Amino acid sequence: xxxxxxxxxxxxxxxxxxxxxxxxxxxxxxxxxxxxxxxxxxxxxxxxxxxxxxxxxxxxxxxxxxxxxxxxxxxxxxxxxxxxxxxxxxxxxxxxxxxxxxxxxxxxxxxxxxxxxxxxxxxxxxxxxxxxxxxxxxxxxxxxxxxxxxxxxxxxxxxxxxxxxxxxxxxxxxxxxxxxxxxxxxxxxxxxxxxxxxxxxxxxxxxxxxxxxxxxxxxxxxxxxxxxxxxxxxxxxxxxxxxxxxxxxxxxxxxxxxxxxxxxxxxxxxxxxxxxxxxxxxxxxxxxxxxxxxxxxxxxxxxxxxxxxxxxxxxxxxxxxxxxxxxxxxxxxxxxxxxxxxxxxxxxxxxxxxxxxxxxxxxxxxxxxxxxxxxxxxxxxxxxxxxxxxxxxxx
Amino acid sequence: xxxxxxxxxxxxxxxxxxxxxxxxxxxxxxxxxxxxxxxxxxxxxxxxxxxxxxxxxxxxxxxxxxxxxxxxxxxxxxxxxxxxxxxxxxxxxxxxxxxxxxxxxxxxxxxxxxxxxxxxxxxxxxxxxxxxxxxxxxxxxxxxxxxxxxxxxxxxxxxxxxxxxxxxxxxxxxxxxxxxxxxxxxxxxxxxxxxxxxxxxxxxxxxxxxxxxxxxxxxxxxxxxxxxxxxxxxxxxxxxxxxxxxxxxxxxxxxxxxxxxxxxxxxxxxxxxxxxxxxxxxxxxxxxxxxxxxxxxxxxxxxxxxxxxxxxxxxxxxxxxxxxxxxxxxxxxxxxxxxxxxxxxxxxxxxxxxxxxxxxxxxxxxxxxxxxxxxx
Numbered sequence: 001x002x003x004x005x006x007x008x009x010x011x012x013x014x015x016x017x018x019x020x021x022x023x024x025x026x027x028x029x030x031x032x033x034x035x036x037x038x039x040x041x042x043x044x045x046x047x048x049x050x051x052x053x054x055x056x057x058x059x060x061x062x063x064x065x066x067x068x069x070x071x072x073x074x075x076x077x078x079x080x081x082x083x084x085x086x087x088x089x090x091x092x093x094x095x096x097x098x099x100x101x102x103x104x105x106x107x108x109x110x111x112x113x114x115x116x117x118x119x120x121x122x123x124x125x126x127x128x129x130x131x132x133x134x135x136x137x138x139x140x141x142x143x144x145x146x147x148x149x150x151x152x153x154x155x156x157x158x159x160x161x162x163x164x165x166x167x168x169x170x171x172x173x174x175x176x177x178x179x180x181x182x183x184x185x186x187x188x189x190x191x192x193x194x195x196x197x198x199x200x201x202x203x204x205x206x207x208x209x210x211x212x213x214x215x216x217x218x219x220x221x222x223x224x225x226x227x228x229x230x231x232x233x234x235x236x237x238x239x240x241x242x243x244x245x246x247x248x249x250x251x252x253x254x255x256x257x258x259x260x261x262x263x264x265x266x267x268x269x270x271x272x273x274x275x276x277x278x279x280x281x282x283x284x285x286x287x288x289x290x291x292x293x294x295x296x297x298x299x300x301x302x303x304x305x306x307x308x309x310x311x312x313x314x315x316x317x318x319x320x321x322x323x324x325x326x327x328x329x330x331x332x333x334x335x336x337x338x339x340x341x342x343x344x345x346x347x348x349x350x351x352x353x354x355x356x357x358x359x360x361x362x363x364x365x366x367x368x369x370x371x372x373x374x375x376x377x378x379x380x381x382x383x384x385x386x387x388x389x390x391x392x393x394x395x
Numbered sequence: 396x397x398x399x400x401x402x403x404x405x406x407x408x409x410x411x412x413x414x415x416x417x418x419x420x421x422x423x424x425x426x427x428x429x430x431x432x433x434x435x436x437x438x439x440x441x442x443x444x445x446x447x448x449x450x451x452x453x454x455x456x457x458x459x460x461x462x463x464x465x466x467x468x469x470x471x472x473x474x475x476x477x478x479x480x481x482x483x484x485x486x487x488x489x490x491x492x493x494x495x496x497x498x499x500x501x502x503x504x505x506x507x508x509x510x511x512x513x514x515x516x517x518x519x520x521x522x523x524x525x526x527x528x529x530x531x532x533x534x535x536x537x538x539x540x541x542x543x544x545x546x547x548x549x550x551x552x553x554x555x556x557x558x559x560x561x562x563x564x565x566x567x568x569x570x571x572x573x574x575x576x577x578x579x580x581x582x583x584x585x586x587x588x589x590x591x592x593x594x595x596x597x598x599x600x601x602x603x604x605x606x607x608x609x610x611x612x613x614x615x616x617x618x619x620x621x622x623x624x625x626x627x628x629x630x631x632x633x634x635x636x637x638x639x640x641x642x643x644x645x646x647x648x649x650x651x652x653x654x655x656x657x658x659x660x661x662x663x664x665x666x667x668x669x670x671x672x673x674x675x676x677x678x679x680x681x682x683x684x685x686x687x688x689x690x691x692x693x694x695x696x697x698x699x700x701x702x703x704x705x706x707x708x709x710x711x712x713x714x715x716x717x718x719x720x721x722x723x724x725x726x727x728x729x730x731x732x733x734x735x736x737x738x739x740x741x742x743x744x745x746x747x748x749x750x751x752x753x754x755x756x757x758x759x760x761x762x763x764x765x766x767x768x769x770x771x
Contacts, residue, residue, distance in 0.1 A: 001397060001399065001400060001401070001404075001691070001695050002397050003396060003397075003398065003692075003695065004396070005396060006396070009396060075396055078396075268771060271771075272771075277771050283762075283766045283771060284759060284762050284763065284766075287713070287762035287763065287765045287766040287771065290710075290765065290766075290769060290771075291689075291713060291714055295685045295689050295710075295714060298398070298685075298688035298689060298691075298692045299684065299688045301398040301688075301692075302398045302399075302688050302691075304396075304398070305397055305398040306399070316684075319681050319684055319685075322677075322681055323681060323685065377670070377674070380670075380673065381670070381674075383677035383680050384667070384670075384673035384674065384676055384677045385673070388653045388676055388677070388680060389653070389657070390656055390657060390665075390667035390668065390672075390673050390676060391665045391667055391668040393669075393670065394664060394668065
């Protein structure tokens, strides 16, 4: 047990710091910390920045070298993400491509598929979106109704996906599609890769309670994709989809703790300015939030050590997802209480009558976080059944 | 960067677990908790002579093995898991750490070998009838008489104070307040003028005593009047130790709940298949795992003796207290009627959870302390 960097780790950290210091300048420095899952601030500049990351192989650092990666270890990835967060660098635009699709592709894709798609993710020429949820397939994802039918050398796709983050920016969608309607729920599903820029694909923004629309509805009306654009075997896409969800619940979130720490520091500062730190109850809640964000770090480190030793995180990843999403929601509530009546007034912005500030956005957007990537109730089922071994719900 | 126990540490855990499962089954816990002494002398000797548990983290120069707080945390976790009835926390954590923090090298050389060998049972007497855990709570005065000091006043809630043959006492110089004038002293258990009364306790697995001092002659431990830093550090270390102990109990009640939820059938199905029960268990798992993360990290900080210790000590004590109590309470609820009986062990853990939560300051106290320590 030792939380200090080893010699190699320290050297790697220095390399990352030096790179960030050299490149995070001019217009890139100006957007530090801005942008997030619900924020398209400074999109073009962030796109440029992402290209820079790809050029020097920080984007894709975990990939094998033969696919343009650095073959970076898990600890190196964590070090990079820590330094990235500390440097207040821009929020990443290729989360879905690099964070979710690429690891799934490396695990399940053919050699041709890897050669075809990984370079374009790294050069930021192709962005991805995730076609999982549907109006009637939320927590019960195996109930997807979107159909894929082979027509000669192409799949023809019909149906609707929803909550598709950044679909309006994406070039490709990795979609969970029913290809055998006669098979049992989990068996007739394939993991199709569908190009977004075609007449059969319509993206409609879905305005959320935040007033903004980062999520979308995606309609497939005889959309087409080539026959080879299936990840894994046809009708065997469920396990591929589960692997993607595993990445979404696991490593992708290991490094976000530093961002949360920064948000809490802001809330404490606001509390000071509003005189709320004199109030005993508020002090308790601030201390509790601080304890929570530290434990998130310790939990992440323990999970990381397990990952390094055993190679997989396993269903325990649900602890992390459940923990951070619940904590973040409480932080948003605390921030509003600390602000008092001020929390109810929108600062407003030119041309945007419902412009939220950072804390208001946390308060509202965090309501989605206990729903997406597996609702809290689903996480608890996973923990109960797959970690503790409790019997399944009768079906 | 590595947050995992080494192979040697895992072996230590297994050795201690096997020993305690053998020596401290529920029947033994129930036998000892009914006694005034509250421990088994033979087991205490074996702990010292066969496993070296009392000497674990004491310095090698004074009969110890020179291990760290990480190893001590492992032992405490295993003890908490079985509710071991023994004066270990009082002797090895509270008293020995106070001696190491406050005592001169000569004083340590005189006092620690007895603890290491298991001959000495020691207690730290610092709380008083006012029930405070801070410097202001210490009102007992130490009056200088020639080269010696004389103690007058009452110490309360002294863990194992009635069975200890060495009492480390915290008192203050007359006329001082707050953190000024705090001093450590040592007194033998059978000292003249000392009246010790065992207290009946809600948690019978950890004994407490009232110690009344009437003109008791005491030897100083460390420089008189300058003891606050050593006491504060001792309390932080003890909070870390107790957090690790609590984690052991919390994991045990989660195991009990899960085992029962798998076999107890109602409405024709195991109750663990109902989400109402399943989600309770999932919540407990999240809290127990998080409590472990906090307790282990804090043990590392204590082992390193770094600047983080005061903050993570309060962090761990606050979180682990809440997690253990919640898990112990849910364990009763999940067991239903049987969980409310004297026969079932659920109440033993529930009571230990409560007494541990209060010992050294509850979660509310430590959250406030933490707020001050991080500058809020």
